[in-house]
Amino acid sequence: MTYPLLDRYVASAKPSAEAWRVLVGLGLIGGFYFGALLGGMSAVGALFGPQTMSWVIRNMNAANTPVGLVMLLFSFAPLLLGTMLITRLLHNRPVLSLFGVGAGRDFALVFPALVLAALLIAPLSGLDPHLAKSTSLSVMLAWLPLSLPLLFVQIASEELLFRGYVLQQIAARTRWRVLWMGIPAALFGALHYAPDMNGPVAIYVALWATAFGVLAADLTARAGNLGPALAFHLANNISAVLLVGIYGQLDGLSLYTLVINTRDPAEMAPYLAMDSLSMLVFWLLARLMLRR
Secondary structure: OOOOOHHHHHHHHHHHHOHHHHHHHHHHHHHHHHHHHHHHHHHHHHHHOOHHHHHHHHHHHOOOOOOHHHHHHOOHHHHHHHHHHHHHHHHHHHHHHHOEEHHHHHHHHHHHHHHHHHHHHHHHHHOOOEEEOOOOOHHHHHHHHHHHHOOOOOHHHHHHHHHHHHHHHHHHHHHHHHHHHHHHHHHHHHHHOOOHHHHHHHHHHHHHHHHHHHHHHHHHHEEEEEEEHHHHHHHHHHHHHHHHHEEOOOOOOOEEEEEEOOOOOOHHHHHHHHHHHHHHHHHHHHHHHHHO
């Protein structure tokens, strides 16, 4: 499989694609992100007291209320800003080069079809005996003008970092697919490895996220821009965060939740299988839309 538009997508990364620069860039992005979070929490503590700071941290970690979920989504803003700043200052590249040519056009082309697919697939969860009603539709819609843009900030921060910055900088040096496609996907999967939350299931969640990263990289290279991957990621997270979530995991605005033991492989296996099938449907549909 060849990607004729990949060269155009990574062209701006070639003048500053040294391995040391990418490693330094990742370190600076991580430092900026965690520094901003710690600084923000310290500011909250200084202005409103340690009890308020503890309340904010507790609600962000749980994300099982509308306020907690919105605060957690907002916490990804420093990652988005950090990726943009390092791209501009360390690599002397335009920030828009992370998106590629035609990203907005391809996002608009792909996203409506994927959202429709998410709405059609979501009712299948009603067959699961573990499904329970969670947030009322009126509450979810009332929070939507705030939660949806922040959900886009969350997915954009991850896409710009992994399928934008990391993929471009690696692909500017080599066309070996296992590197430019595999390394960003593996890093993305590692980000989703949470043994404290998911126990022995954590490795399977991380592998699912790695596969997601590979498919998102394929869409990015195929289109020569980040638009389809952004649509792919946003549709997936709308489905998992706003439509049918897992109880206790980012379910603050989920219309329905699956009340299951996320540490039990037997209980999680059907959910992961359904989620994997949905992911493949979204990917294939996005590819189909890109052919139009």
